[in-house]
Amino acid sequence: MGSLFRPKYRTADGTLKESSVWWLKYRASGRLVRESSETEKETEAKRLLRLREGAAEEGRAIVPRADKVTVGELLDELRQEYTANARRSIKRLGFSIARLRPFFGHHRATRLTGADITRYQTQRQSEGAANATVNRELAALKRALSLALRAERIQRAPHIEMLREDNVRTGFFEREQFESVRKFLTEALRAVVTFAYITGWRVPSEVLTLQWRQVDFEAGTVRLEPGTTKNREGRTFPMTAELRACLEAQRAATDALKRQGVLVPWVFHRDGEPIKDFRSAWRRACASAGLPGRIPHDFRRTAVRSLERAGVSRSVAMKMTGHKTEAVYRRYAIVSEQDLREASEKLARSTERGRVVELDKALGKVLGKVASISG
Numbered sequence: 001m002g003s004l005f006r007p008k009y010r011t012a013d014g015t016l017k018e019s020s021v022w023w024l025k026y027r028a029s030g031r032l033v034r035e036s037s038e039t040e041k042e043t044e045a046k047r048l049l050r051l052r053e054g055a056a057e058e059g060r061a062i063v064p065r066a067d068k069v070t071v072g073e074l075l076d077e078l079r080q081e082y083t084a085n086a087r088r089s090i091k092r093l094g095f096s097i098a099r100l101r102p103f104f105g106h107h108r109a110t111r112l113t114g115a116d117i118t119r120y121q122t123q124r125q126s127e128g129a130a131n132a133t134v135n136r137e138l139a140a141l142k143r144a145l146s147l148a149l150r151a152e153r154i155q156r157a158p159h160i161e162m163l164r165e166d167n168v169r170t171g172f173f174e175r176e177q178f179e180s181v182r183k184f185l186t187e188a189l190r191a192v193v194t195f196a197y198i199t200g201w202r203v204p205s206e207v208l209t210l211q212w213r214q215v216d217f218e219a220g221t222v223r224l225e226p227g228t229t230k231n232r233e234g235r236t237f238p239m240t241a242e243l244r245a246c247l248e249a250q251r252a253a254t255d256a257l258k259r260q261g262v263l264v265p266w267v268f269h270r271d272g273e274p275i276k277d278f279r280s281a282w283r284r285a286c287a288s289a290g291l292p293g294r295i296p297h298d299f300r301r302t303a304v305r306s307l308e309r310a311g312v313s314r315s316v317a318m319k320m321t322g323h324k325t326e327a328v329y330r331r332y333a334i335v336s337e338q339d340l341r342e343a344s345e346k347l348a349r350s351t352e353r354g355r356v357v358e359l360d361k362a363l364g365k366v367l368g369k370v371a372s373i374s375g
Contacts, residue, residue, distance in 0.1 A: 021036060055152075173302045
């Protein structure tokens with residue numbers, strides 16, 4: 001059974017005084033532990049003592065002085081976890097930590113409250129940050145606290161309520177828009193955007209890094225290996241006629257370089273050199289096509305909509321585009337004005353057919369009555 005006490009100490013003049021801070025005394029793993037509660041409130045000290053006794057009773061690890069762990073330490077541990085697991089989003093994590101540390105870094109993790117979270121949200125919004133950006137930052141904080149709880153570095157963590165995000169995906173390409181932008185790009189980049197338009201794969205991380213070992217002309221498939229995608233799952237996309245033609249043209253260009261002694265592992269390249277970035281060329285092409293502000297990620301949304309229009313089952317389409325959850329996939333299954341017009345025309349035709357059927361029935365009744373009178 002544990003207890004509380006206030007240790008005595010002598011001042012510089014030799015006077016014996018009692019500490020205003022409560023200390024805990026309890027047994028854990030057969031040894032006596034003395035630990036400061038770091039509070040002058042007896043009720044708070046008792047609460048901490050009950051937590052310590054409960055942990056000792058259940059055989060859980062007890063980390064004395066856990067109340068001194070700062071959020072900054074937990075953010076450092078989160079970065080280490082990302083590094084150890086080679087997470088692809090570690091760069092994005094760095095941006096989040098850079099924002100979180102000045103505000104939360106010095107806070108004791110166990111004393112973090114919902115009010116602190118709200119103040120952070122308000123401050124970031126006043127700085128012009130979008131709700132989605134703030135949520136990504138708080139998601140990093142939430143993950144850091146979750147890892148600390150699992151490791152029993154802390155005993156509690158506040159609930160983190162995310163902000164509402166108004167980020168419905170709206171950008172996509174109609175076929176004529178795609179063709180218009182493509183004609184203003186170089187031949188090497190036309191192949192890139194054609195592949196992205198058909199597959200919906202992520203342009204920087206999945207399309208530009210694609211290598212020939214991932215293309216199987218005999219099987220008619222293109223694949224991404226497990227661990228190389230955002231959700232770390234493998235992916236296979238069957239070749240359409242247009243996709244095959246695009247890849248065969250790239251293969252021919254690559255073979256031509258091979259005959260000159262240049263070996264190129266990448267599917268998409270500029271004269272044998274990998275394409276690392278084409279943002280400037282893309283912006284110029286979009287402006288020339290009268291479509292400023294469009295982004296390559298719009299191809300991802302376009303591919304999802306094309307699969308929906310083609311009647312491909314959602315489970316298969318998600319495997320082809322690499323969407324792990326249906327909730328995220330639905331955000332990409334965009335309805336365009338053309339889709340709405342087609343739906344309206346179908347409704348009109350259906351309504352018109354219904355009216356014809358009703359007129360036929362009414363006419364039938366009239367003719368029946370006429371026939372009975374005549375009879």
